[in-house]
Amino acid sequence: MTLKGATALVTGATGFLGGEIARRLAAEGARVRALARRPGRDAYIRDLPNVEIVMGDINDTERMKEVAAGCDYIVHCAAALGGPLPHQRRLNVDGTRSVMQAAAAARVRRALHISTIAVYGYGYTSDVTEEMPQKPGRVPYNVTKSEAEKVVRQIGAQNNLSYSIIRPGMVYGPRSGMWTMFMFNLGKRNPTIFLGDGSGYAHPIYIDDVVDMAALLLTHPAADGEAFNCAPDPAPTWREFLSGYSRLAGHQNWRGLPALPLRIIAPAVELALTLRGEPQDVPALIPFMQARKTYKMDKARRLLGWEARVSLEDGIRRCEPWLREKGLLP
Numbered sequence: 001m002t003l004k005g006a007t008a009l010v011t012g013a014t015g016f017l018g019g020e021i022a023r024r025l026a027a028e029g030a031r032v033r034a035l036a037r038r039p040g041r042d043a044y045i046r047d048l049p050n051v052e053i054v055m056g057d058i059n060d061t062e063r064m065k066e067v068a069a070g071c072d073y074i075v076h077c078a079a080a081l082g083g084p085l086p087h088q089r090r091l092n093v094d095g096t097r098s099v100m101q102a103a104a105a106a107r108v109r110r111a112l113h114i115s116t117i118a119v120y121g122y123g124y125t126s127d128v129t130e131e132m133p134q135k136p137g138r139v140p141y142n143v144t145k146s147e148a149e150k151v152v153r154q155i156g157a158q159n160n161l162s163y164s165i166i167r168p169g170m171v172y173g174p175r176s177g178m179w180t181m182f183m184f185n186l187g188k189r190n191p192t193i194f195l196g197d198g199s200g201y202a203h204p205i206y207i208d209d210v211v212d213m214a215a216l217l218l219t220h221p222a223a224d225g226e227a228f229n230c231a232p233d234p235a236p237t238w239r240e241f242l243s244g245y246s247r248l249a250g251h252q253n254w255r256g257l258p259a260l261p262l263r264i265i266a267p268a269v270e271l272a273l274t275l276r277g278e279p280q281d282v283p284a285l286i287p288f289m290q291a292r293k294t295y296k297m298d299k300a301r302r303l304l305g306w307e308a309r310v311s312l313e314d315g316i317r318r319c320e321p322w323l324r325e326k327g328l329l330p
């Protein structure tokens with residue numbers, strides 16, 4: 001099935017991933033309704049052929065029904081990636097409910113929900129497949145994104161609505177604040193200071209690979225009612241990931257911090273973050289980052305014939321012009 005001529009609503013279109021998905025669908029010939037909740041945030045997608053900016057808040061169910069009416073597809077990217085639990089629950093769970101209800105009312109051909117590998121939580125120490133139980137722990141993002149998946153499945157089943165779920169890893173590329181800008185600044189520091197020898201596995205996936213899979217999941221028959229990891233398999237180490245950025249900055253020097261003192265101060269760091277309104281399970285993060293586990297991609301290979309196409313080396317190189325534009329590289 002092709003996206004050409006179809007109408008697709010993209011929530012979170014003013015954000016990193018949603019903006020790229022909106023652009024890709026439009027480039028493939030879909031008429032894209034790009035949801036924006038605040039004026040002036042749409043520079044990246046405004047004025048593109050096939051893209052219409054529609055204003056709305058995902059928590060406004062009636063407005064979501066209006067903007068979804070007549071759509072063939074919905075891609076739900078909008079989310080809160082941080083903040084206290086009630087805030088994240090309102091956006092990630094109630095917001096997803098509202099979007100899915102709109103998808104059901106519009107009788108779309110498929111709703112694609114953007115989830116995350118965070119739904120598995122920090123506890124697994126060996127490879128993770130889609131069938132494994134979600135153990136999101138107590139981190140609001142992990143908890144609410146896991147709850148959001150339940151909402152998607154429930155509304156999908158109740159309304160005979162076709163849906164698919166993608167669980168990306170650490171999405172990096174130009175315009176990524178966390179996994180490119182922040183990580184580049186970490187890697188740029190000479191020496192790069194990080195946990196231990198950096199031999200735990202990281203899960204960076206280049207933005208174009210995520211967008212490729214998202215576009216495929218919208219129309220692939222085997223994606224109906226299924227969830228797919230979208231992460232590098234085999235996974236690189238944290239050192240390989242960060243060294244990619246330090247290489248851009250012109251060095252390869254590393255200083256490993258021992259885990260034990262970090263574990264000792266972890267509860268205090270957690271308290272400080274909680275007081276700042278950004279609760280995080282810091283004690284669990286340390287072993288999580290040391291674990292050598294891969295989010296397995298066998299299911300996507302088997303059912304969709306999907307394979308990531310951008311190597312880590314190539315992906316990091318593709319970030320260079322954007323980092324230069326941002327004044328982070330000479």
Ligand SMILES: NC(=O)c1ccc[n+]([C@@H]2O[C@H](COP(=O)([O-])OP(=O)(O)OC[C@H]3O[C@@H](n4cnc5c(N)ncnc54)[C@H](OP(=O)(O)O)[C@@H]3O)[C@@H](O)[C@H]2O)c1
Pocket residue numbers: 011012013014015016017018035036037038041056057058059076077078079080081091095114115116117145167168169170171172179
């Ligand atoms: N980035 C990653 O590495 C990563 C990894 C795995 C999964 N994901 C998932 O991918 C999705 C997109 O993430 P991202 O990195 O692109 O995040 P982002 O850049 O922060 O974008 C979030 C988007 O959601 C919108 N939004 C938030 N609350 C809204 C509301 N109430 N109504 C309408 N729109 C609202 C934001 O609008 P404003 O522009 O107005 O703020 C923004 O467009 C999320 O579901 C996230 O969980 C991301």
